[in-house]
Amino acid sequence: MSAMFQPVCRLFPRVSSVVGRRNFFIYTPNALTPQVDREPTWKKAEDAVQAIESGFKVFVHGCAATPNYLLEHLANHGKKAGLKDVQLIHIPTVGPALYNNPEYEGIFRSNSLFIGANCREAIAEGRADTVPIFLSEIPLLFDRKIYKLDVALIHVSPPDQHGFCSLGTSVDCTRAAVQHAKYIIAQVNKQMPRTLGDSLIHMSHIDCMVENDAPLPEIAPMIRTPEINEIARLIADNLVEDGATLQTGIGNLPDAVLHKLYNHKDLGFHSEMISDTVVNLVEKGALTNAKKNIQTGKIVCSFAMGTKKLYSFLDDNCFVAFHECDFTNNISLISQNPRVTAINTCLEIDLTGQVCSDSIGTKMYSGFGGQIDFMRGAALSLDGEGKPIIACTSTTEDGISRIVPMLKDGAGVVTTRAHVHYIVTEYGIAFLFGKNLRQRAYELIKIAHPNERENLEKAAFERFKCMPSP
Template structure:
């Protein structure tokens, strides 16, 4: 696409997408004026362009992205999607990424399918008959792999705390992207009858399936099956989902629908965040004014777990207590420009390597006290003083 845009001297082509893997060459400086990226969730390959002003981002809940297309708020001229080859009945699959791609295909004026034998064939909402495509092109190429980074001891401790204290047998899990959700999965080998209903999942789920920990037995929607809308991982994960009826890949407006999430048993939503202030406001998409990721599905699942029909849901956010430079991530005031993704009213559990803070129903001074207890010890005295200055009273558990 990038090469064609340059050769044909195209201009003002808007490229709308969520998180993508690969080089994203259309965001580079030499494509300015030809393409302009518009991210509904910022991947690392687009972060520089967004923060340099060459690309855009849209703050939006992942569950609501399809509405942009269905309501014609964004009119799609061309949906360019990668699909598996047609089966003997003529059906292709969106494979690893059904999410908002299905809504894009439904509403686009033209649909171009890049047919890639390396794309796994998945069951669910991503099945498209070849007759619906206006053009199909060969695109044989290995899928970009997102290999897990080596986890730190801090991340492993956070994963252990969550797995040992907050995940019950029979729970329905949602995990966000990153080392902390992966650390939780790695610590669940002793659990039984877990279910997966999650906007995305990665290689760690395969390990738990092979260990017999994930059965999806108790889920209300698609019992006996893993439910997701996209996957991020390695070839091992792609091979696991390929032609596997144990996995359902569905439209994100279904997967992230709060009333649907809430009907599953013991919904346990596990997501990462960047910064939290002493009242419980959570920044997850930016570092100060620098845009980092996006709203994503964090609030969808935090809320779905909180209002679970069985009253046993656990909305969990987690982060290391300090940055790589030793600065506290629990702060008196959020950095200027930091975006509050999860409000103080949404935050129930916050976990660091120092422990678990439960904030639901707590007033501001109780919240400050609980958060200071899980801050790094080097910062607790300063946070206590800052809390007094902000709240005009001492933080207290009572």
């Protein structure tokens, strides 16, 4: 073993692993001390995944860091070895997700902590599961041993000269998972950016390494419709101030808002997700993080999804700090930043302000994610200047109104009517905080599609027994 990996003394006890004895490091919140006399075994993928047995709980690294090479070989291993009841626990993964195919039923069962597109069909057909949970609380599942992980499949950058790998584009709940998993298998990729912050893990904590040099999955920017551009303009011109600390959720619409902010000054960024448009804001000089109170001068995020431009920007960049989601999404930390402006999207809103973001009726679509974490962080901003924003087009692509008298049967409320402050569509901005139900209905009907307003007004009268009014 190389001398560079030799600590001075043994600081931590031995514990048992799922495949025998191992010197597994018992993590403390901020310590990643290299272990004594220990380094990972390099294997081929087909050999590495043989550590996974029937009944195991396996954490899978998510988003752009999805270890698809390992997952492909795990799918083959599942069939050949006749595995049963292997539970795969993850936030959204990107890739084919073979384990969700009907032919793997009984072998693998996916358990999404936030639903990605590759899991929706399996969940709808009862072959996979989903857990309603705030992103900020996912690490508690591992910390409190509610989920006892047997194996973690992760995707890392190669070890540096000191033996440290990086979790790359996805720290989120992955750091907590590797702290508690009994056995860690890492897909090592030269194209994984070496991100900084809480993302570093010493190779001596990893049991098995598998080399696979491959491009990360990319999400190309989507075409922005006139409606989305108008919503972005309304938010940028009326709700985002110079010096604001931004959070943007997942989707084309929050990303469009960032495109409208190139002329703003001294913006900060503290969010769970970073995208290509944040890079553009930095290049334009609009995003400096100079006014932030939490990690002044740094972009704070938990995971990244975008294109190669973003991944290149993140590589070894001290301007960006990746942290666990229980840090990035901690309401008490978010609220300390100036003018916190949280921009998130939804699927449906009723006339009282209830916001459905995770399902279409009874069909599960996504999850809670960080929406409530940042809606509350903005609402409770210590400077009193925070703005929690929910934005959506007035209708779906099929022309169905998103503002409705009542949510669909089975629809889930992610952001309650008490949490709502600003609702924005292409027809304007509704400010609901402090307004009673008939006032809320009035404000929401004003920003609904014109073709829907008369029916919404009638429905509001039937529900509240009085006319909506300001």
